[in-house]
Amino acid sequence: MKKEFVCIACPVGCRLTVWDEGGEVKVAGNTCPRGKAYGVQEFTAPMRTVTSSAPVKHGDQAMCSVKTDAPVPKDKVPDVLRAIRMIQIKAPVKVGECVLRDVAGTGANVVATRRVRDKKR
Amino acid sequence: MDRKVDVAVIGGGPAGLAAALKAHEAGARQVLVMERDSYPGGILQQCIHNGFGLHYFGEELTGPEYAQRFVDQVEHTDGIEVMLDTMVLSVSPDRVVTAVGKAGLITVQAGAVVLAMGCRERTRGALGIAGTRPAGVYTAGCAQRLVNMEGMMPGRRVVVLGSGDIGLIMARRMVWEGAKVEMVCELMPYSSGLNRNIVQCLEDNGIPLYFNTTVVEIHGQERVEGVTVAEVDPATRAPKMETARFVPCDTLLLSVGLIPENELTKGTGADMDPVTSGAVVDAARQTTAEGIFACGNVLHVHDLVDNVSREAAIAGENAAKYALGKLNKAETVRVMAQGGVRYVVPQRLVKGEGKAELYFRVGAAFKPARLTISCAERVLVSKKKLVMTPGEMEKAEIDLSQVDGDVTVRVEEG
Ligand SMILES: Cc1cc2nc3c(=O)[nH]c(=O)nc-3n(C[C@H](O)[C@H](O)[C@H](O)COP(=O)(O)OP(=O)(O)OC[C@H]3O[C@@H](n4cnc5c(N)ncnc54)[C@H](O)[C@@H]3O)c2cc1C
Ligand code: SF4
Numbered sequence: 068m069k070k071e072f073v074c075i076a077c078p079v080g081c082r083l084t085v086w087d088e089g090g091e092v093k094v095a096g097n098t099c100p101r102g103k104a105y106g107v108q109e110f111t112a113p114m115r116t117v118t119s120s121a122p123v124k125h126g127d128q129a130m131c132s133v134k135t136d137a138p139v140p141k142d143k144v145p146d147v148l149r150a151i152r153m154i155q156i157k158a159p160v161k162v163g164e165c166v167l168r169d170v171a172g173t174g175a176n177v178v179a180t181r182r183v184r185d186k187k188r
Numbered sequence: 189m190d191r192k193v194d195v196a197v198i199g200g201g202p203a204g205l206a207a208a209l210k211a212h213e214a215g216a217r218q219v220l221v222m223e224r225d226s227y228p229g230g231i232l233q234q235c236i237h238n239g240f241g242l243h244y245f246g247e248e249l250t251g252p253e254y255a256q257r258f259v260d261q262v263e264h265t266d267g268i269e270v271m272l273d274t275m276v277l278s279v280s281p282d283r284v285v286t287a288v289g290k291a292g293l294i295t296v297q298a299g300a301v302v303l304a305m306g307c308r309e310r311t312r313g314a315l316g317i318a319g320t321r322p323a324g325v326y327t328a329g330c331a332q333r334l335v336n337m338e339g340m341m342p343g344r345r346v347v348v349l350g351s352g353d354i355g356l357i358m359a360r361r362m363v364w365e366g367a368k369v370e371m372v373c374e375l376m377p378y379s380s381g382l383n384r385n386i387v388q389c390l391e392d393n394g395i396p397l398y399f400n401t402t403v404v405e406i407h408g409q410e411r412v413e414g415v416t417v418a419e420v421d422p423a424t425r426a427p428k429m430e431t432a433r434f435v436p437c438d439t440l441l442l443s444v445g446l447i448p449e450n451e452l453t454k455g456t457g458a459d460m461d462p463v464t465s466g467a468v469v470d471a472a473r474q475t476t477a478e479g480i481f482a483c484g485n486v487l488h489v490h491d492l493v494d495n496v497s498r499e500a501a502i503a504g505e506n507a508a509k510y511a512l513g514k515l516n517k518a519e520t521v522r523v524m525a526q527g528g529v530r531y532v533v534p535q536r537l538v539k540g541e542g543k544a545e546l547y548f549r550v551g552a553a554f555k556p557a558r559l560t561i562s563c564a565e566r567v568l569v570s571k572k573k574l575v576m577t578p579g580e581m582e583k584a585e586i587d588l589s590q591v592d593g594d595v596t597v598r599v600e601e602g
Contacts (some may be wrong), residue, residue, distance in 0.1 A: 075384035079575050098574075104259045114387065118237045118250055119364065128227075132236035132252050141392065148364050162256050170483050180236065181252035182259075 201230020203484025324412030343439025357444025448594030471597030
C-alpha cells in the first residue's frame with residue numbers, strides 16, 4: 068500500500084510517496100536524502116517525543132513540565148499521556164530528573180523539563 | 189536616584205538573560221535584569237513542547253529547558269542581579285529606569301539599557317469579530333499558560349482561529365489533555381506554521397485545517413456556545429456569507445499574531461519601524477536613542493528562540509561597550525527592503541570593517557527565490573533558495589568594507 072507524507076525535515080515540505088516493494092521501502096518525491104530517511108521512518112515506525120506537564124506537590128509552581136527522554140511509537144502516545152496524567156511529582160525537582168520509568172512499556176522515561184523548588188522560599 | 193548600574197536589562201526572558209550574560213562577559217561589572225514575573229525565562233516557561241535549541245545548542249530542547257540553561261548561567265555569575273516581581277514603568281532618554289517591585293518604587297541610572305520586553309498576542313479586540321462577549325475566548329498563549337503552568341483547562345470543545353505555530357501547538361495540547369478540537373481556521377491560503385507542526389499537531393490528531401476561512405461571529409450569553417465560520421474570498425479576504433455555518437464549541441482560541449511590546453521604547457524617543465512595530469536599530473542593536481539597545485521579540489517577532497539568543501548577545505555586548513565608553517558614535521547608512529522583502533533588521537549600518545548579518549522576512553511565499561543585496565550599483569550578495577516563506581526569517585551576511593551608501597535587500601521569483 069502506498070502512503071503519502073509531507074516531509075517535515077526542512078521548510079520546503081516535499082510531498083513523499085512511500086511504499087513497500089518486496090520487503091524494501093521505496094520513497095519518491097523527496098529532493099534530498101533527509102527526505103528519504105524521514106519517509107522510511109514514518110512508513111515503518113513513526114516515533115514521537117511526548118511533552119506534557121504534571122501537577123507538583125509542595126512546589127513553588129503548580130505544574131512541572133515533562134517529556135519522554137526518547138521518542139516513543141506514535142500509536143503509544145495516548146497510553147503515555149494517560150500515564151503522565153497519573154504522575155504526582157514531589158518538589159523539589161531538577162531539570163532532567165526522572166519522574167516515571169519505562170512509561171507505558173515503551174522503554175522511555177518521563178523526565179522533568181523545568182526546575183521546581185520547595186514552596187517555602 | 190536609588191542606584192547606578194552599568195547595564196540595565198528590561199525583561200528576563202531568553203533575550204534579556206542572554207544579553208545580561210554577554211554584557212557581563214564584555215566587561216560590564218554591574219548588570220541588573222528587571223523582570224515583572226516571579227520567575228525568569230519569559231514566554232519559554234509555557235512553551236513545554238520541544239524543538240528549541242537545535243541551532244544554538246545543537247540539540248533539541250523544550251522551552252523550559254532552553255530557558256533554564258540561561259537561568260543557571262546567570263545564577264552562577266556574580267556581577268548579574270535579577271530583580272523579579274519588578275515591573276518597569278518607564279525608561280527616560282537619559283537612561284533612568286523607573287520600576288515598581290517588592291520594595292516599592294525604585295529608580296536606576298544605567299550606563300546603557302537593553303530593552304528585552306518580548307511581545308504580546310493580538311486579541312479579539314484588535315480583530316473585531318462580531319457577536320456577544322461571552323467567556324471562553326482566549327488567546328492561544330493565555331490558554332497555553334493556563335494548561336501548562338496552572339494545570340487548568342480553558343474548555344472541552346475548541347475552535348482555533350489562526351494556524352501559526354502557537355495555534356497548532358495548542359490544538360494538539362488541548363486534544364492531549366482530553367478536549368475535542370473541532371477545527372483550525374486560517375484566513376490565508378497557507379499556514380505560517382512549520383510543516384512539522386501541521387503534521388505532528390493536526391494530522392496526527394485528526395484535526396481539520398481550513399484555509400481561506402475565518403470566524404465571523406461568536407455566539408453564547410455567559411459562555412461561548414458556538415461560532416459561525418465562513419470562507420473568505422481569496423482576493424479580498426471578505427467573508428462569503430453564503431458559506432457561513434455554525435460550529436458548536438465552548439472555547440475559541442485566537443492565534444492571530446504577535447505584537448512587540450513597545451510602550452517603554454516609545455518613551456525613550458527612539459525611532460520606530462512601522463513594519464516590525466519595533467525600534468529602528470543599527471547592527472549593534474542600538475536604537476536611535478543613544479545608549480539604549482533592543483533585542484528579541486520586542487525588536488521584531490522571531491520564530492526561533494535560537495535567533496533571539498544570538499541577537500541578544502550582540503545587544504548585550506554593545507551595551508557593555510557603550511557603558512564603558514568604548515562604542516563610538518558613528519554615521520550610519522540605511523538598509524532598505526525591496527521587492528518581496530517586508531522588512532530588514534538592522535535598519536541601519538555603520539560603514540567600516542568586518543561583517544554584518546542581515547535578518548529579513550518576505551511578505552509572500554517565493555518558490556524558488558532569488559535574493560539580491562546591493563549598495564548603489566554594487567551587488568554584495570546574490571543567491572538562490574528553493575523556497576522563502578513569510579513564516580521563516582531569512583539571514584544573509586554582508587561585507588561592511590563594501591558598504592559606502594544605502595543598502596537594498598531584494599527578493600524576487602526566480
Ligand atoms: C504565546 C507564545 C508562544 C510562543 N511559542 C514559541 C515556540 O513554540 N517556539 C519558538 O521558538 N518561539 C515561540 N514564541 C516566540 C518566543 O516568544 C521567542 O522565541 C522568545 O521567547 C522571545 O524571547 P524574548 O526574551 O524576546 O521575549 P519573552 O520570552 O516574551 O520575554 C520577555 C520578558 O519581559 C518581561 N517584561 C515585559 N515587559 C516588562 C516590563 N515592563 N517590566 C519588566 N519585565 C517586563 C516579560 O514578563 C517576559 O518575561 C512564542 C511566543 C508567544 C507569545
Ligand atoms: S526531502 Fe529534503 S528538501 Fe524536501 S522537505 Fe525533506 S528535507 Fe526538505
